[in-house]
Amino acid sequence: MVIKQIIYLIQKEFLLEWRQKHALGGIMLYLVSTIFICYLSFAGIMSIPTWNALFWIIIAFASLNLVLKSFGDETSGRKLYLYTLAAPTAIIFSKILINSIVMIVLGVLGFVLFNLFMGNIAGGNLTYWVVLITGVLGFSSVLTMVSAIASQARNNFTLMAILGFPLILPLLLLLIRASLGAIEGASLKSVSGDLVVILLLVMISLTLSNILFPYLWKE
Numbered sequence: 238m239v240i241k242q243i244i245y246l247i248q249k250e251f252l253l254e255w256r257q258k259h260a261l262g263g264i265m266l267y268l269v270s271t272i273f274i275c276y277l278s279f280a281g282i283m284s285i286p287t288w289n290a291l292f293w294i295i296i297a298f299a300s301l302n303l304v305l306k307s308f309g310d311e312t313s314g315r316k317l318y319l320y321t322l323a324a325p326t327a328i329i330f331s332k333i334l335i336n337s338i339v340m341i342v343l344g345v346l347g348f349v350l351f352n353l354f355m356g357n358i359a360g361g362n363l364t365y366w367v368v369l370i371t372g373v374l375g376f377s378s379v380l381t382m383v384s385a386i387a388s389q390a391r392n393n394f395t396l397m398a399i400l401g402f403p404l405i406l407p408l409l410l411l412l413i414r415a416s417l418g419a420i421e422g423a424s425l426k427s428v429s430g431d432l433v434v435i436l437l438l439v440m441i442s443l444t445l446s447n448i449l450f451p452y453l454w455k456e
Contacts, residue, residue, distance in 0.1 A: 242323040246331035261339070268299050268347050276354035288358050289417045292351050293372070297409055299343055300376035304336050304384050305397060325451040329385060333446065337377040344373040364419035364428060372412040375435050378442040379404050385450050411435055 275291060283291070348369060352359065359365040380401055387397040415431035 239324055239327045242327035243331045243334065246323060246327060247335055250331065250335040264299060264303050264343065265346070267302060268295065268343060269350060271295050271298075272347065272350045272354055280355065283355065285358055285420055286417060288351075288355055289420060290413050292347070292355075293409055293413050293416065295351075296344055296347055296373065297376060297405060299347065300340055300373065300380055300405075301397075301401060303339060303343065304377065304380035325453075326447055329381070329446045329450040330443075332385070333378050333381045333443070336381050337374050340373040340377045341370060344369055359416070359420050362419050364423060364425045365416055367425060368412060368416045368419055368428065368432065371432055371435050372408070372416075375408050375412075375439050375442075376405060378439045378446075379408065382442050382446045382449075385446065385453060408435060408438055 272295065275295075279287070279291075348359070380397075383397055383401045383404060387400060411431045411434055415428040415435075418428050418431075
């Protein structure tokens, strides 16, 4: 039953995203313009660690902008409708899944553009791609949970920034370290420790979402 509700809610989210292309277009514009500004500012003078760290910082802020609208755009009437339509667990997991799908697309697009403008440093490195997919999934799960909490307050963006940055900072540091190792030729086994920690953070976020969101949704 819950799985069917999740599928229907994901379809609903895709339809809303398709009708409100300006929201997703704004995030893509942010991604492209930020990478282009970095190209104008740092082209030819950027070291590999700086390249890697800057890429992940851009992806982190793109994730924050994307996930912020997960619950911030929901009107009180729509929330009431969803409350009567689906279980809270189905709602939060559908949000996490849709954000994960969109973030994977944005992460791949950002990676391709960053390599195009800033130099093909990571290239087709399989380990880097695994770290990239794991990282955007981590951002999506953690920030969606924070967005659900922050949506209950009036100052949604401020509260999300306060709650979100302490949570994504360890994730960001792990991703920078693992991806730098991938660029330097480390195997997938060598960075598996960092990937396991990231996946544990994802599992903790999913578990907390499953426990806390039903209580938040009742409010």
